[in-house]
Amino acid sequence: MKMRMQAQQGYAMLAFVVFLLGMGGGVLSYMPSFGVVASAQSATKDQHALIAARQALLSYAALYPYLYGPTGAGPAHLPCPDTDAQGSVGAQNTSSVGVRRDGPNPPCANPVVSEGKLPRHTVLPGNRYLFHAEPYQRIDYAVSGAFVNNPLNRLLNLSNLNQVRSKPVSMLSVISADGSRTKARVTITSEALAASVAPAVALWLTQRINTQVERYCTEPLVSEGVLASPSLAIQDETRSCSDLFVDPEEHCSTSRLLALLLDQPLVSGESCLIDVLAENTLEGVSANRQWFLRNNWHLSVNVQHADDCLPSDMLLIACRLESVSSSTPSLGHASGTGVQTEPVFLEFRWVPAL
Secondary structure, rough: OHHHHHHHHHHHHHHHHHHHHHHHHHHHHHHHHHHHHHHHHHHHHHHHHHHHHHHHHHHHHHHHHHHHHHOOOOOOEEEEOOOOOOOOOOOHOOHHHHHOOOOOOOOOOOOOEEEEEOEEEEOOOOOEOOOOOOOOOOOOOEEHHEEEOOOOOOOOHHHHHHOOOOEEEEEEEEEEOOOOEEEEEEEEHHHHHHHHHHHHHHHHHHHHHHHHHHHHHOEEEEEEOOEEEEOOOOOOOOOOHHHHHHOOOOOOOOHHHHHHHHHOOOOOOOOOOHHHHOOOEOOOOEHHOOOHHOOOOHHHEEEEEEEHHHHOOOOOOEOOOOOOOOOOOOOOOOOOOOOOOOOEEEEEEEOOOO
């Protein structure tokens, strides 16, 4: 009886060992699949981080006039890389040095392409603009020297952006810890940059022009015999609405729209805008130093008129400038390999004011 019980216990122990071995084999057979899933999840996380950083760069390029003011480099410019980050991947990046040195390192336009890490942020007057919130500098960043914001003499506008629409001007990537492979990568093409910054420039221009027209052309309100100006209209006795809509100098190719840009718009009989930039101001600075005129953005401006806001009618009825979306450029895929679209232009139209 005792021997039978020992035999049963032996068989039970053997069955238990076989069960454990089976479990172990199951776990071992599952481990490769688990590794593949983990690797895929890591790659997806990296790709999402790069897409978010790419969008932050495009937004930065579009908001440039609002971030840096009238004398800044202007829309479509990108920041210099961070070239003093410590290492690329690993615990050493969490050091105080790595955290401290996480901004751009200008100037960076001497080589054709500047390379380094994507800055965590850039310092603005009284603020910061965040490009990523990664725990350390793990995103590699390359940018064309023709698109950097320091030095300031890199002139960018839609004319030269349209010339190289599908050309990558910047690349973001995440490299494996051993440097053997690229885990994720996205690019910014000139086309994507143009499609991102054009709406911001159009908004700035329409706001600027409509404010000027409202300032000089809005009729004052009369209430009970008392002359009162509308809340947004600032009457200026030195200008009249007719002054604003008469082209300066018949031989001058300057459009009426550009003559309205200045703080004190050109009037009939004055010289061409291009000849008097240093003598006039735009947004409170010398007009030839202001980003819109300095970067020749006006070369991409096209202005039309609605039937009831023709030049001959604009002295009789109130008109305003609106942006026209003649085409809808696609940003393409995050990789920057989207379908190439038509060139991007700044299209505007004079329409009756509501």
